[in-house]
Amino acid sequence: MHDTAYEITTQPRPADYPAYLPAPEGRVMLPSEIPPGVQMVTLPGGIRTLAYTQPTAPAAPLVPVSQPIPAWAKTTALLTPTIGGGIAAAGIGLSYAAPGLIAMSQVLWSAVALIAAGVIAVPVLLRTARGRATTHITQNITASGMFGRANGTINHR
Numbered sequence: 571m572h573d574t575a576y577e578i579t580t581q582p583r584p585a586d587y588p589a590y591l592p593a594p595e596g597r598v599m600l601p602s603e604i605p606p607g608v609q610m611v612t613l614p615g616g617i618r619t620l621a622y623t624q625p626t627a628p629a630a631p632l633v634p635v636s637q638p639i640p641a642w643a644k645t646t647a648l649l650t651p652t653i654g655g656g657i658a659a660a661g662i663g664l665s666y667a668a669p670g671l672i673a674m675s676q677v678l679w680s681a682v683a684l685i686a687a688g689v690i691a692v693p694v695l696l697r698t699a700r701g702r703a704t705t706h707i708t709q710n711i712t713a714s715g716m717f718g719r720a721n722g723t724i725n726h727r
Contacts, residue, residue, distance in 0.1 A: 604620065607623065607625070608620050608621065609623045611623070709723070710725075
């Protein structure tokens with residue numbers, strides 16, 4: 571009959587089990603018995619097994635959701651007209667104050683001129699009030715050697 575010393579047999583298969591898979595060793599789990607997060611997967615070698623799988627990410631919303639306006643944007647929007655009004659008021663104030671500012675600058679320049687004239691005139695007046703009396707001081711110093719004691723005389727004329 572056969573030339574081999576052994577006989578090839580097949581294991582019995584359930585009716586709903588695919589023929590290309592090896593026969594299960596024990597009881598087959600029904601799809602309703604598989605717990606959540608576990609799926610039947612096919613490995614690269616063709617073997618099907620149960621495995622934990624990562625949940626799929628939900629699809630992005632098709633319509634963008636309107637978001638509230640941030641507080642800093644509201645504050646900036648409210649401050650902008652206030653700052654603009656302040657700058658306009660400062661410009662109007664300067665236009666009214668311009669003649670006074672020009673007069674003040676002329677007063678300040680005349681005060682600087684008066685101080686400069688005083689700085690020049692006071693020494694001239696003091697020199698003429700003292701007269702022509704001049705003092706001459708003559709000093710003679712002698713010393714012997716590099717570190718010798720120095721002697722001197724002072725003459726006033």
